[in-house]
């Protein structure tokens with residue numbers, strides 16, 4: 001018995017010694033000791049893992065930058081920067097800096113082999129080869145080829161809202177319905193058929209739940225990616241996040257069926273990817289087609305829903321904005337579903353959407369890049385040695401008052417419009433400064449592939465909802481819930497929807 005107690009005590013002691021020596025080792029070899037930051041950040045990443053796990057790391061990071069300046073040490077080898085002028089340097093297009101290993105957790109193991117995707121790969125060479133054949137499909141001009149799929153899903157959404165809420169007078173949780181819409185719309189655009197989530201009016205099949213649980217894992221574990229080797233990528237038993245088996249199954253089934261049945265009446269991404277495979281057989285094989293399909297649905301649904309929720313909630317919380325939007329839509333004499341072309345003729349709508357993304361970017365963790373060998377000189381003269389990771393968080397960058405003006409925590413679409421007394425040149429210069437610092441979709445060669453598609457969807461959705469219906473929060477005191485878990489999702493936007501008087 002005493003032998004057993006001794007062994008356990010010895011093991012516990014050895015574990016403590018090992019942890020303490022790891023902390024000491026991290027501290028001693030940290031190249032960022034001269035930068036300010038929370039004390040634990042000088043010897044471990046555990047504190048930031050815990051902070052991200054709590055679900056509002058954007059608040060912590062903004063507070064730290066306010067207190068400690070534009071460069072804050074977040075881990076022994078990780079520095080957060082808040083200066084928007086550094087975006088172009090860190091996310092440079094020429095000789096792009098490598099993504100840090102935080103992204104490796106998005107790889108999957110297939111028969112013991114690590115498989116990367118467009119988002120997770122740290123090889124710029126693999127990335128540029130794989131993205132080249134499909135990049136042009138995502139230009140603003142090309143995504144309009146898929147507008148009819150967005151219209152189909154918008155019509156379906158309106159039908160369900162009418163049946164379930166408008167005709168019954170029951171409150172509708174817009175946070176749920178915009179999420180259902182975003183997943184069904186992206187599936188419609190990608191495969192020519194939706195996922196049936198709007199039809200069901202719930203997530204009983206747990207598609208969305210699985211996505212949120214995976215993001216919870218990615219967000220926290222990406223702060224200490226070495227844990228992923230133990231939890232998810234170990235050769236014995238996966239303990240990691242739920243897999244996207246349903247999405248892989250859905251994509252493979254849709255692809256197999258399409259190959260058997262031939263092209264659909266109206267085009268979709270699947271058809272375009274099949275054409276791409278024929279044109280680039282050396283690069284695009286069946287697995288790559290499935291990778292492309294998955295990146296649409298998994299990267300483009302939650303994120304687009306977040307923008308739509310931000311716009312919806314902030315419009316409803318700001319009666320003056322709501323009223324002006326209604327007036328502008330009426331003046332534009334739009335018909336529903338509102339076309340992309342019509343949305344582009346309403347500058348106030350554009351200002352609302354830009355402000356919705358600025359105040360609530362879809363991604364809420366630092367995106368990290370590795371400083372190249374020659375190091376990085378900061379504008380204030382301090383030097384960051386090569387090999388360190390630099391992180392920048394859109395929630396910090398889009399709150400910079402020098403660029404975006406005062407009250408950056410407030411929803412003010414007017415900041416994107418010309419002010420009374422502002423000359424054309426001054427307005428142009430101010431607006432360009434905001435656009436350059438716009439980090440919502442990332443920057444450089446790894447910038448979001450789907451940004452125009454997302455804009456097409458979200459501008460049309462907001463214009464259509466407010467052109468067609470009178471929408472109010474169930475109670476003006478309603479507060480939504482925000483959870484920052486890599487993507488910054490929202491819950492609880494209960495609204496009362498009525499047919500517009502005179503519509």
Ligand code: HEM
Pocket residue numbers: 118119120131295296297299300301303304307361362363367368439440441442443445446447448449450451453454
């Ligand atoms: C409001 C909606 C969206 C937001 C806020 C958003 C945000 C981002 C951000 C910040 C990145 C860069 C990540 C990094 O550098 O670490 C990114 C990459 C990416 N996004 Fe989006 N995204 C949105 C919609 C979409 C849509 C609709 C799609 C697909 C149809 C998509 C597909 C991708 C892909 C494939 C990448 C990786 C690009 C690469 O590494 O080349 N995203 N997104």
